[in-house]
Amino acid sequence: MTYSIKDVSERTGLSIYTLRYYDKQGLLPFVARNSAGYREFTDGDLLLLHTICCLKNTGMKISDIRRYIDFVMEGPSSVAHRRALLESHRAAVQKQLVLVRNNLKEIDAKLAIYSAPDAAAKVSQELQAAVGEKTRLGLANTFEKASAA
Amino acid sequence: MTYSIKDVSERTGLSIYTLRYYDKQGLLPFVARNSAGYREFTDGDLLLLHTICCLKNTGMKISDIRRYIDFVMEGPSSVAHRRALLESHRAAVQKQLVLVRNNLKEIDAKLAIYSAPDAAAKVSQELQAAVGEKTRLGLANTFEKASAA
DNA sequence: CTAAACCCTCGACCTCACTCGAGGGCAAGC
DNA sequence: GCTTGCCCTCGAGTGAGGTCGAGGGTTTAG
Structure with a gap:
């Protein structure tokens, strides 16, 4: 076969x-x-x-x-x-x-x-940290849209 | 930074x-x-x-x-x-x-x-089985070179 | 002021692993 | 004897994921 x-x-x-x-x-x-x-x-x-x-x-x-x-x-x-x-x-x-x-x-x-139940809060916190870092370093806020939302 | x-x-x-x-x-x-x-x-x-x-x-x-x-x-x-x-x-x-x-x-x-110590023997056995199958089915021996060795 | 060592964009090129179509041969059923 | 459904080769095409060179601007050290 x-x-x-x-x-x-x-x-x-x-x-x-x-x-x-x-x-x-x-x-x-x-x-x-x-x-x-x-x-x-x-x-x-x-x-x-x-x-x-x-x-x-x-x-x-x-x-x-x-x-x-x-x-x-x-x-x-x-x-x-x-x-x-x-x-x-x-x-x-x-x-x-x-x-x-x-x-x-x-x-x-x-x-x-x-x-997690507080997912949105945690993610917002991360985002704010990243945005803060950009600002502190004199860089443009590349997360514009995200931080507006 | x-x-x-x-x-x-x-x-x-x-x-x-x-x-x-x-x-x-x-x-x-x-x-x-x-x-x-x-x-x-x-x-x-x-x-x-x-x-x-x-x-x-x-x-x-x-x-x-x-x-x-x-x-x-x-x-x-x-x-x-x-x-x-x-x-x-x-x-x-x-x-x-x-x-x-x-x-x-x-x-x-x-x-x-x-x-394994008897690797060559086991591999030869596998090869012979494959060659036998080809022959039994009337197919060419595609393992020509291997079975010669 | 110039050389070296960075950085940028754009588009071409490359490798890998397929995927497919054209053109043609073979085999079985009506 | 013709259609259907397989099979073949050859070579071109595809898509993913880079990789690279040309042409050109910037920054830093001497």
Whole structure:
């Protein structure tokens, strides 16, 4: 049993255009063609494509995914290279996760202010502080409209 | 005390080009200019810019950050709108975090294989399964080079 | 008074990751 | 044998998010 590009598109959520684009970028050298030149995906191909999606979803660039796939196509001898590549990607993703979590905490702090019963008062206070600072420094009041409201 | 665009660039890690680009996109309407037309950032401006960075780092589009800043410039009356925008962004980020964590787990599983003492054997086995599948289905062996190695 | 080191705008250019249309081939049903 | 619905390649186009150079004004130190 093999899958047409349309089947694969439906299973993965990637558009047919994207699949062809990935192939063009060298991400799918393992996909065989039939006599008419049509791509025929096997279950094994879907597994590899799934790995590609994991790498893409965690923010790896196409060109780096391509390097990984090139290693896979080289066979077992490239295991050390594959490992190094994934290890370094893993570190980058971890770092990014920490950043996002910290930034999300700050957004939550903002949300706490906006959700409090005295939100308008707190926001007004912040605004007045900012306006005061501009005035004190002899700058134009860029919050004109806001302080009028 | 105010900060030049260069100062702000050094403090935030954003390039001067990026800061000017953000201004052009309407993200920095609160930054005042001096008589020469130079931007003068206050401490309050840096706080707002920090919020912008939090939104950007968590993947918010420039146009949505702009919507948020537009609300801020509207004053306290827009608190409900700000809250709705951040709330929906928060949900998107949470969803994205879950996806990334799950995909990272799969990458870790790959890494476990590549790091095991019998990595080469396991990888060879996977490869042979894929090659066998192609053969069984009457497809070309796209792993030619790998299985030769 | 001049050189160095800033600052400005404007518009062109770049990368990335698609997205799409044109032009054409194949395969099944009526 | 013709329509419908797939499939293909190639190359152009899109949108987001910058990045940069040209041309020109400002500020500061010598």
